[in-house]
Amino acid sequence: MHYLVNLARNRQAAGAVLVxxxxxxxxxxDAVPAAERLRAGGVHTLVLELEGADVGGQERTRLQAFLESL
Incomplete structure (x- = not known):
């Protein structure tokens, strides 16, 4: 988990999306502790759950809102 936080900091990532x-x-x-560590490290994080290969309208809306919040 420390690797993800360090990677995000080194790359100056504005946010992270965990799919x-x-x-x-x-x-x-794994997603819950990873998201908690990233958030504690100051990285805005979105956990997105997908059912199939296609991204639906709800997922697009959540992703767009997350990007706008950055």
Missing amino acids: NRKYCEPHAW
């Missing part, structure tokens, strides 16, 4: 596949429990378990 989870729906019903993929290992990724879901």
